[in-house]
Amino acid sequence: METQRSDVMEDSKTKEEGVAADAELAKTIMDRRFYPSLLGPEPWEGYIFSDLKIRIKESTDLYGAVLWPSAMVLCHFLETNRDEYNLKEKNVIELGAGTGLVTIVSSLLGAKVTSTDLPDVLGNLQFNVMSNTKDRCKYTPVVTDLIWGQDVEQRFPRATHCFDYILAADVVYSHPYLEELMDTFDHLCQKNTQILWAMRFRLDPENSFVDRFRERFHLEELYNLPSLSIKLYRAWRKDKRTKDQGEGEAAA
Numbered sequence: 001m002e003t004q005r006s007d008v009m010e011d012s013k014t015k016e017e018g019v020a021a022d023a024e025l026a027k028t029i030m031d032r033r034f035y036p037s038l039l040g041p042e043p044w045e046g047y048i049f050s051d052l053k054i055r056i057k058e059s060t061d062l063y064g065a066v067l068w069p070s071a072m073v074l075c076h077f078l079e080t081n082r083d084e085y086n087l088k089e090k091n092v093i094e095l096g097a098g099t100g101l102v103t104i105v106s107s108l109l110g111a112k113v114t115s116t117d118l119p120d121v122l123g124n125l126q127f128n129v130m131s132n133t134k135d136r137c138k139y140t141p142v143v144t145d146l147i148w149g150q151d152v153e154q155r156f157p158r159a160t161h162c163f164d165y166i167l168a169a170d171v172v173y174s175h176p177y178l179e180e181l182m183d184t185f186d187h188l189c190q191k192n193t194q195i196l197w198a199m200r201f202r203l204d205p206e207n208s209f210v211d212r213f214r215e216r217f218h219l220e221e222l223y224n225l226p227s228l229s230i231k232l233y234r235a236w237r238k239d240k241r242t243k244d245q246g247e248g249e250a251a252a
């Protein structure tokens, strides 16, 4: 009886410590945002990463024109784990880059970044990426369209496009292209590629995406932030073949 009670107390202490750690990390990440002291004609939000001020312009009409907290979580991880996940000289692609914060921070950390999103989003993305990386980075990031599942082999042939990292923040939500997104991860993720993916949980379909993702990729949880409903994952492929190669081999 006494042992049971002490186990319960130990459990609740561990839970409390977990809640406190989550709140502290979430606060540290969110504190990186600042706002202009004067409101000008062009609204923007500021973020501090790599000891530099980054200005992000949003527009209100599109999902990709707003900066989502998952992007800040991924950027915080990249900056604070820059020794273990060293981006210097690495080939990186970002999916669903939105307003560009992850692309900007990865470029400041020395990566050669290909920043991708839907065509409609690219104007604002290009503006933010260029204004925040010009004269600050060794490699100028390339901003280009990539619609999940569309012409991915033609646009990014596996033989010539080998990425060290695929970065993605908040790309899984209730949109109708989850299968296409899965296939895009599958196509771009080669034997030595690592996926760093910040995922905001909102509804059930997102959980089932994670389950299906786990069938193809090994998944390691790097952060769990219940107060933000965000998890950060590292993933890498389970087999050595992509889905297309597998199908080709099966047909041969």
Ligand SMILES: C[S@@+](CC[C@H](N)C(=O)[O-])C[C@H]1O[C@@H](n2cnc3c(N)ncnc32)[C@H](O)[C@@H]1O
Residues within 6 Å of the ligand: 063, 064, 065, 066, 067, 068, 069, 070, 071, 095, 096, 097, 098, 099, 100, 117, 118, 121, 146, 147, 148, 168, 169, 170, 171, 175, 177
């Ligand atoms: C919730 S926003 C996240 C943006 C950014 N990563 C962030 O965290 O701030 C989702 C992004 O996915 C992009 N997206 C949605 N559907 C897409 C598709 N079919 N192909 C490519 N990008 C898509 C949107 O344009 C948007 O930029």
